[in-house]
Every structure is written in C-alpha cells, then in structure tokens.
Amino acid sequence: xxxxxxxxxxxxHKTYIQTHNxxxxxxxxxAYGLQQFxxxxxxxxxxxxxxxxxxxxxxxxxxxFEIEVxxxxxxxxxxxxxxxVLVDGQKYxxxxxxxxxDEVACIDHHPTFVECEYKYSDIxxxxxxxxLIAEYYYKSNTPIEEKAASALMYGLRMDTxxxxxxxxxxxxxxxxxxxxxxxxxxITMLYxxxxxxxxxxxxxxxxxxxxxxxxxxxxxxxxxxxxxxxxMISDFILSLNEVSACVVYADREGGYKISVRSVSExxxxxxxxxxxxxxxxxxxxxxAMAGGVIYKEKAEDIRENIExxxxxxxxxxxxxxxxxxxx
Ligand SMILES: [Mn+2]
Numbered sequence: 001x002x003x004x005x006x007x008x009x010x011x012x013h014k015t016y017i018q019t020h021n022x023x024x025x026x027x028x029x030x031a032y033g034l035q036q037f038x039x040x041x042x043x044x045x046x047x048x049x050x051x052x053x054x055x056x057x058x059x060x061x062x063x064x065f066e067i068e069v070x071x072x073x074x075x076x077x078x079x080x081x082x083x084x085v086l087v088d089g090q091k092y093x094x095x096x097x098x099x100x101x102d103e104v105a106c107i108d109h110h111p112t113f114v115e116c117e118y119k120y121s122d123i124x125x126x127x128x129x130x131x132l133i134a135e136y137y138y139k140s141n142t143p144i145e146e147k148a149a150s151a152l153m154y155g156l157r158m159d160t161x162x163x164x165x166x167x168x169x170x171x172x173x174x175x176x177x178x179x180x181x182x183x184x185x186x187i188t189m190l191y192x193x194x195x196x197x198x199x200x201x202x203x204x205x206x207x208x209x210x211x212x213x214x215x216x217x218x219x220x221x222x223x224x225x226x227x228x229x230x231x232m233i234s235d236f237i238l239s240l241n242e243v244s245a246c247v248v249y250a251d252r253e254g255g256y257k258i259s260v261r262s263v264s265e266x267x268x269x270x271x272x273x274x275x276x277x278x279x280x281x282x283x284x285x286x287x288a289m290a291g292g293v294i295y296k297e298k299a300e301d302i303r304e305n306i307e308x309x310x311x312x313x314x315x316x317x318x319x320x321x322x323x324x325x326x327x
Pocket of ligand 1: 026027088109127128129159
C-alpha cells in the first residue's frame with residue numbers, strides 16, 4: 001500500500017484525522033502534515049482528539065501553525081459512516097478513545113498491542129510518526145509548505161530528542177528533507193522552551209523522591225501530572241550519569257501513570273514495563289521509551305507501600321532476563 005491508496009480510500013467520505021488523547025507535538029505535527037498533504041490531493045479532513053491539550057509545547061504549536069483541531073466532545077456531528085484516520089497511535093490503545101466514526105486507516109510508529117484490521121495501514125517502528133508523514137510528501141513529490149514542514153520537523157525533533165532517541169535512517173533522511181523547508185530558528189525556539197514555572201513543582205517532587213538502585217532511577221511524583229510532563233521528567237532523570245534506565249510515576253485517577261526510559265543495552269523499556277506491571281496494570285512501547293498504568297482497582301491494595309512495590313516489580317523483571325534488549 002502507498003499514499004495513493006490512502007487518497008483513493010478517503011475520497012468522497014467525510015474524514016477525520018484523530019490523534020491520541022492528550023496530543024503531543026508528534027501527534028499534532030503528523031495530523032496537521034497529513035491534513036495538508038491530503039488537501040493537496042483533493043481530500044478535505046478535520047482534525048480531532050479526545051482528552052485535552054495539556055502541555056505548553058502542544059498549545060504553542062497549535063497557535064504557531066494555526067492548527068484547527070477539535071476536541072471530540074465538541075464534535076456532535078460525527079456519524080458512524082464517517083471515516084477516521086488514526087495517527088501516532090492505534091485503535092484499542094489505552095490512550096486512544098474509540099470514537100463513533102469508522103477507523104479505516106492507521107499511520108503509527110509504535111509497536112502493536114492489539115491487532116486491528118484497517119483498510120489502510122502504515123505501521124512502522126521509526127522514531128517519530130512525523131517522519132512517516134514527511135515521507136509521503138517526499139515519495140509523492142508533493143510540494144510542502146513551510147508551516148507543514150516546520151510542524152513535522154517539530155514532531156520529529158520532540159519524539160526523537162533531536163535525533164538522539166529511537167532514531168532510524170528514515171528519521172534522519174526526513175530530517176534532512178524537511179530541513180530545507182522548515183523555519184529552523186522557530187523550531188529551535190519551540191524545542192527549547194517547553195517548560196513552565198508550574199512544571200517545576202513536579203520536577204521538585206521527583207528530585208526529592210528519587211532513588212537509584214543498580215543504576216535504575218525510581219521517582220514517584222505524589223500528585224496528578226500530565227503525560228508530557230512525566231515524560232520530560234523521565235528524560236531529565238535519565239540524563240543523570242548514575243542512571244541507565246528510569247521509572248517515573250505519578251498519581252492518576254486513583255491509579256498510577258508510569259513512564260520508563262532506558263539507554264541500557266540490557267533493558268528494553270517496552271518489555272520491562274509490560275513484564276513488571278503484569279497483573280496490576282499494563283504498558284508497552286519502544287526499547288528506549290515506554291509508558292503504562294497501574295489500574296485503580298489494583299492500586300488500592302498497594303498504595304501504602306507503592307514505592308516498594310514498584311521498585312521490587314521492576315527489579316525482579318530486569319533480573320528475570322526477559323527484558324533484554326535483543327537487537
Ligand atoms: Mn509519536
């Protein structure tokens with residue numbers, strides 16, 4: 001399948017491009033980049049998401065590129081026969097609300113947890129979903145405007161930590177391709193200024209609570225905190241010389257939200273979190289980064305000694321040898 005099949009599939013249908021809930025720059029860049037691509041090829045689309053726009057980087061991005069994206073709650077007109085293209089995530093993921101429309105297509109760069117049949121599917125394990133969308137322009141020789149190129153570049157840089165995390169040859173090639181059309185000064189500004197004073201409260205809590213055991217950093221943020229902020233704090237803790245992998249978690253609606261990072265060749269983050277949370281939650285992801293949750297029902301029994309439980313479960317999973325990062 002290639003981009004032409006996607007264009008053919010969508011022609012004549014009311015089409016939505018849906019990102020995961022709490023969209024980040026890669027999700028928004030992918031959605032916006034794809035929208036402009038399809039528009040050039042005669043397919044009009046609307047962008048939507050469930051959840052909320054919770055981070056500074058996502059808010060700035062929407063403003064900067066004038067991205068029109070609607071919360072699912074404000075989409076009363078969506079019908080069962082409408083088409084949905086999923087970007088930067090897959091149907092049945094915990095962070096992807098199943099909206100009423102028909103999920104006919106999926107473009108994503110994450111491993112699949114639950115198989116799903118789409119009429120058009122482009123799921124490849126690369127550093128950023130934005131790279132996959134950029135390749136559509138590249139391969140089809142579709143002219144790319146500065147705003148679309150810049151939005152894709154921002155998504156690519158954020159998800160790959162500027163080509164240092166989970167990066168593949170495609171990401172590098174698409175960086176090079178987009179670079180020529182991007183307002184690179186603007187993107188660097190956006191890339192650097194991703195934190196607000198309020199976020200420091202969560203950093204403070206994580207720093208206060210951090211424990212390092214066998215080069216694994218554990219930090220509990222004892223209050224609610226959005227996904228992107230937890231992810232930023234994970235990156236920060238991973239930057240410690242003493243830490244080769246980290247597990248950062250925050251309270252979430254009675255349960256916990258967990259983020260894992262690894263630069264250890266022995267630890268695959270996705271395998272680790274899936275193994276460690278078995279029976280009390282779920283999770284998964286890439287070798288370098290992964291996310292998951294502990295369910296509310298299960299959290300009740302372990303809340304008293306959550307820090308011990310998390311530490312013991314993750315260390316046991318690492319020692320089991322099941323989380324080796326086999327390349
Ligand atoms: Mn992504």
